[in-house]
Amino acid sequence: MTDRETTQSTDVAEVTEVTAEVVTEVAEVAVAESEPVAATVAEPVELKAPAPVPVASTDPTKWGRVDEAGTVYVKTDDGERSVGSWQAGEPAEGLAHYARRFDDIRTEVELLEARIVSGAGDPKQSLTSAKHIKESLVDAAVVGDLGALNARVEYVLAHARQAIEAAKQAREAARAGSVARKQELAEEAETIASESTQWKVAGDRLRAILDEWKTIRGVDRKTDEQLWRRFSKARDTFNRRRGSHFADLDRQRSTAKARKQELVEEAEQLAESDDWGPTAGRYKALMTEWKAAGRAPKDSDDALWQRFRAAQDKFFARRSAAFNERDAEFHDNARAKEELLAEAEKINPGSDLDAARAHLHRIQERWEAIGKVPRERVRELEGKLRAVEERVRNAADQQWRRTDPEAQARAAQFRERVEEFESKAAKARAAGDARRAEQAEAQAAQWREWLAAAEQAVATR
Structure with a gap:
């Protein structure tokens, strides 16, 4: 294998390894972003992001060159800087090699940026990594837009510092909370x-x-x-x-126990009493005193209450039996009074008022002699008798009003006044005085109305 092939093989291996690391870190960031952020991690801080960093490998000739001797240069704001040499092949391949190195650093910066912006990473660790990258850019053997990449690193640094400060504030706020x-x-x-x-x-x-x-x-x-x-x-x-x-x-319950013991003993003594009214009233008072005594210890309170209720129930059961016997008598009285009412309702005061009064008086005497009726029948029966009494009384009142001399005299007086004003009106018209005639006629009409009312009152009495 030639030197050129060896160099290219090494470059491919490095690029493959870097690419694998980048993929792994991207996956870690994605997972971190999907997990809840700890309470002490600061919220993402809004900063104005720099322009996107160009991918150097797409056009490395824009950012560097290789001279005839194989020296590789990168263009910076301060001029060109040598970053290495390329002897293994064509100059374009050399530029591509150093451009890929630039892309590796750019990818690392973007990963740091993604972590800090999402809040998934440790801002202190991100700050340290960004500082190391910034320091390495001074003499980094790469070809690309170093100025833009440096601005990107500054952005990450600023974001990390703010995230650290926000995390500090969050901790202080959590402590204060x-x-x-x-x-x-x-x-x-x-x-x-x-x-x-x-x-x-x-x-x-x-x-x-x-x-x-x-x-x-x-x-x-x-x-x-x-x-x-x-x-x-x-x-x-x-x-x-x-x-x-x-x-x-x-202490209060002990006192209540002693007081309730006294009340129970009195209740048991009263259970045999035949003095129904006063004894029932005393049982009511005993109940009030029982409540005022307060609670005794639970076991004692329950036992005492059972004795109290037993004595009370015994008395009221005896009273109910006595009242039932009395009620039977009252029902007979009610039937007798119903018969009297049937007789009373036949009284006709319109035909003979004096006879009606005498008959009603005899019925009232017999009514009182009969005696009491069941309580639930009292209002009904008494109401029917009062209706008969009211009918006789109204008839007597009407007879008296019809013969009332004062009412008759009042009607006669009104009649005289009507005739007086009618006479005045006639004389005024005969004299040709229309105004005086109209006044007299108006007064005569008023008195006529009063006369009609008085005569009506006498007629309806």
Whole structure:
């Protein structure tokens, strides 16, 4: 194999190896971009990107040349710079070789840029790699647009620095958030400790605060210890208040047990009473006192309540039996009053008012003599009797109004006034005084209306 063939073979191997590395890194970037970004990684920072770097291998003669001696030059902003020599073949092949090296560096820069822009890479590591590339460009043996590539590297450097700063700010913000959250939890615990009397709910909340507290990270030790002391003190205060409350509650329940024992004994004594009304009222008062006594220990409270209810039920069962017997009598009374109502409804005050009154009076006396009826029938029966009484009373009122001398006199007075004004109107017209005649006629019309109303009132009485 000739030197030229050996050099070309080596170049192909290098290009293949670089290409494989590029493919691998591109795949890694793609995977990283598809994964969630850690909370401490900064959000991508918007920077004005430089113009795309040309692919040098597409037109290497634009960026370099090979002289007659085989020396390879690259064009820079400061002029040409020798990057090596090519003795293995045609000058164009030499330029292509060094252009591919340029493309390799460009690809590395683009990978760094993709990582830092997407937030998938470590900005510090990207910054270090970009610095190394920038330093290597000073004497890099490549052919391509070094000025544009250098600008691209500067862009990556600026982006990495901003990403580092943003990550720092994010860490500080996360720390501040953690401190603020623990302060909120400490303050809530202090409020619970000093104010809450919902012991179970408050105790559960303090345990939940403790669980959340353990998950909060990033607080410096000094601040964390200070906040923990506040929270721990609040929790201890709450536990002491709760313990004191339940100790008082135990004392109260002991007192309630003794008081309820007294109430049960009285209820059991009253169970044999036949004094239905006062005893029922006393049982109602005992129930009020029972509720006011508060809760005894659960086992004792349940047992005492069973005794109290048993005594109460016994009394009211006896009373119900007595009331049932009485109700049977009341039902007979109701039937008797229904018969009286049938008789009362036949009274006709329009034909003979005095006889109707006398008949109603006799019915009322017999009604009272019959006695009580079932409570649910009282309103019905009394209402029907009142309707008959009202009918007789209305008839008497109408008779009185028809014979009322005052109403008759008022109607006669209105009639005289009508006649007086009609006479005045006639005289005025006869005298040719139309205005006075119209006034008199208007007054006569007004009095005529009042006369009609008075006569109507007398007629309807």
